[in-house]
Amino acid sequence: MRILFFGRGVISTQYAWAFEQAGHTVEFYVRKGRKETFGSNIELEMWDARRGKKFIKETWNVKLHEELSPNYDLIIVSVNTEQLPGAAQILSTVAGTTPVLIFNNVWQDLKSSISPLPVNNVVFGFPAGGGGIADNRLRGGFLKMIFLEKPRAGTEHINNKVKECFESAHFKISWVTDMExxxxxxxxxxxxxxxxxxxxxxxxxxxxxxxxxxxxxxxxxxxxxxxxxxxxxxxxxxxxxxxxxxxxxxxxxxxxxxxxxxxxxxxxxxxxxxxxxxxxxxxxxxxxxxxxxxxxxxxxxxxx
CATH class of the missing domain: 1.10.1040 (N-(1-d-carboxylethyl)-l-norvaline Dehydrogenase; domain 2)
Structure with a gap:
């Protein structure tokens, strides 16, 4: 799959790395000016607990974009909660029919939180990882489990695509009936x-x-x-x-x-x-x- 991560934060970076290891193409959308600030790589010092407990220490090359296009199989959004409305607004103009995974905290009702994105083009999930980034060095990690909402009427195909993506990277899904x-x-x-x-x-x-x-x-x-x-x-x-x-x-x-x-x-x-x-x-x-x-x-x- 060709996957776009909205933002290059802790969660986005760690899961993007895991997906690339599984053979997917991963890229990041960042705000104007961030591409130069971030540079073309990031130092990783993180724990990968999908199969045992493995410490990853490497310089990882990343591909950043300051413009959006709909040429992806999946878009994954993991941003600060207060940034989600802005992210949804931007994606509503360019995402088209590309499935979107909202992969972070939400406090509003789910439909309002991603307006004006069509809710049937969105699946909600939550990671099991964390950490921080300072001076272009990420320290943190992720566990084997991720949380994903059970399919709503009309989202079965998106859920299946997200499921296949995570399982291909050896993550285990915990299905949530009432995600909100x-x-x-x-x-x-x-x-x-x-x-x-x-x-x-x-x-x-x-x-x-x-x-x-x-x-x-x-x-x-x-x-x-x-x-x-x-x-x-x-x-x-x-x-x-x-x-x-x-x-x-x-x-x-x-x-x-x-x-x-x-x-x-x-x-x-x-x-x-x-x-x-x-x-x-x-x-x-x-x-x-x-x-x-x-x-x-x-x-x-x-x-x-």
Whole structure:
């Protein structure tokens, strides 16, 4: 397949590399001026956990474009949540009938989030990876699993194309029945964690703060009413974050999920992105519904 990645961020770069390794042609669309800034290669220092745990260290040559054309078999969009409306607007003018995979966080209803792209030309998914880019060096990695919405009426052919693409690169797909609800829960969990990033000062600091994961559970308890108010059902992980006593939750995070040396911990430690957008969006939603969020509000106001 000839695949275009919208943006050359952490997720786009890592999965593009994996697809190229599987024999696909991959290219990137970047904003004007970025082609010169980024250059024709990027330094990779990342973990590939599709078949075992393999460390990749190489200089990878990439092909960047500042203009878009419809001459692709698949377009994959992985951008910051706040950039998604702009990306959808751009793609609506040039994508034509090319299938589009939206591969990132979403907080709006799915149809509105990609307007004016036709929803039947779009499939939603989510990666299992992370990291950061600094000085043209990417540090991070990805796991074997990716999340993909089950076909909606009219999207079966797109889902099949995306499925074939990922499976050809040895990824395993976890099918999600209600993707909108899944993404809203994931966004809420991001907000709960970003609240602690704002308090600690950075993602690496979050990993080393004694109270951070105890507080993540407390933050999530505040957010659950916001999810319910917008019609979402708390997912299994959201409920886990609220049902387990905060102290035990802190131990679970530190000793198991983000244990020292684990890939999930490394992905967070390498994350150098700016936190706060997810917190702001959840706070705004809570204000509309008249739901108090004292923990999130204080954390956000202290950073303004």
């Amino acid at each position: 609800n899944w993404l809203w829960n994931h966004f809420a969990m991001n907000a709960a964690m970003e609240t602690e990033v704002l308090r600690c000062g950075s993602f690496p600091a979050l990993m080393n703060d004694r109270d951070s994961f105890v507080n993540v559970g407390k933050n999530m308890r505040e957010i659950i009413p916001v999810l319910k108010a917008r019609g979402a059902k708390p997912g299994a992980i959201s409920l886990l974050l609220t049902k387990i006593p905060p102290v035990l939750l802190g131990i679970l995070f530190k000793k198991v999920i983000y244990a020292t040396g684990s890939l999930p911990r490394l992905f967070v430690e390498y994350n150098n992105s700016k936190a706060g957008f997810a917190v702001l969006e959840v706070v705004r939603e809570a204000q509309k519904a008249g739901i108090p969020l004292p923990r999130l509000t204080v954390a956000f106001e202290n950073t303004e």
